[in-house]
Amino acid sequence: MAANLALGGQTAETKRRSLLLEAGIVIAIALFLIVILPLLLSDFRLNLMGRFLALAIVALGIDLIWGFTGLLSLGHGVFFTLGGYALAMHLKLQIPADASSQLPEFMSLYGVTELPWFWQPFYSFPFTAVAVLMIPALLAGFLGYVIFRNRIRGVYFSILTQAATIIFFNFFNGQQKLFNGTNGLTDFQTLFGAKVNSPGTQYVYYVLTIIFLVAAYALCRWITSGRFGHLLVAIRDDESRTRFTGYNPTGFKVLVFAISGALAGLAGAMFTLQTGIISPNSMNIAFSIEMVIWVAVGGRATLVGAILGALTVNFAKSTLSEKFPDIWLFFQGGLFLVVVLFLPSGIIGWLRTEGRNLWRSVRGRNQVATYPSLEEDAEVEYERQNIGD
């Protein structure tokens, strides 16, 4: 036991116990969302919740690449939208066998007579499922490799990701015949024979979103704990130092960017299912920046913060824009200012530091900060216990 303590800092037993506790909390929240919340909310609100939970998945992705690795991506809208399109293409190919045209309706409208070759594989659902994750991941991996290999960092990386959003936005916007241009893909009918828009199916998508979110959270937890996660923080804080220790940061950054892109793709697909539309609109720069704001509000480098930020900001947005459609943008700007000025580490970051101290002082347990060497000192400890005030 003592030897273990010296090696790991924390015994395997306590580590296992806190992991179990965390898993228990996550499962409890997931069950609450799946079983209880549908009883409390109207179908409309539940659908909103489902969409926002999908957005929380992309927030986790942003947190990985920005919060932990320190690379501010302003182009996650592209990965999100690509995931959405991949699934939407499969949905658009669910055409009843007796229909007059075996093409998605917009194609006939623009005079396309034969299904473009790259639409063909999307007849297959397994291919689509892989494509939802892999197309954004491969794109992110490729972009990342080219950018990181040339040691492009900081604001230049952000600018390049923005440039990517503009390129993709214009491409999808301009391709009426291939992707229905600016209108995007919508009017989905069935998936696996179930009507996409029926409340029952929507509830299934809602549950699936929660399962994916839990899986994404578990993945991010696993990645960010342990040596790999510590290395990401090291790259964020002092990249060139990691080189002199023998690490090549390029590979690490490429992998994390690709995973982050895949999460965005998954989020896009689940979002598309629940909104019933995907269009180039979600590739505009404002949306990608909004994603970053969610993470900043919730707390960078805290995975829970990313999820919480995505939910809070989006619920605030939908509530406020319903009641006061004019002021939402002011509110969003103000929120960002407050976070930057007063809560630089976000809600969760604040709770973990100042919030905890405040809570202690409210309960009258003011903790005196001392030097750790004093805390460790057996003699001081003895005096504390045996010599009263």
Add this chain to the structure above:
Amino acid sequence: MSDKILEIEHLTVSFGGFRALNDLNFTLNQGELRVIIGPNGAGKTTFLDIITGKTKPTAGTVKFKGKNLRPYAEHQIARMGVGRKFQTPRVYLNLTPRQNLALACNRNKNVFPTLLQKPPTPERRTVASLLETIGLSPKADLPANLLSHGEKQWLEIGMLVAQSPDLLLVDEPVAGLTDEETERTGELLVALSESHSIIVIEHDMEFVRQIATDQVTVLHQGSVLCEGAFESVQSDPRVIEVYLGQEETEHAA
């Protein structure tokens, strides 16, 4: 293999016409502890940048264990066995000393092994004993930004050792340390020199006297001015003129 761990021939580095290093020749024997001194701007830090691959030479060759280093990137040179300690301690402030050391200690630094493999017990044992050596065991699990300057310096030296390099490059290890810490650092370096080749760059003459058991090299304007035992270097008139003399006039003023 030759017993020279580092051979530098006719090394020139110029930055837009300015020659930071000028036709420099230098060799280091296996297991030697060499101190390099020189006035500001003599090219000491550039010298380390060249060996670690941060800067590429304009002309000349740098051979480490008989291998020309030019085609290798920083991380490859580090993996070949060159460790570097920076002038101001560069440890990862948001990680704990234990995590800092574990990262340096990692035997396979490729992406997937780092992600998928758990640190093996021998590595964790190495980390624990290093924490003991550098006196940070009680603070092993605190964020490194709570450490004092001296503790950070020691942590960085610990990280260097954890990397188990053959050649240690140490840039001003005692800058900003108290006298007592300076002396302990000197003892640590001398102890390390039994199993490593070490190059120390230093300004503090008292400290140089303490650790300079082998040769001392004096750099001046990008070239080697002279080499020899500390006493003979100290009494060399050229050295007194460019370096020590300069200091004396400073003291006089």
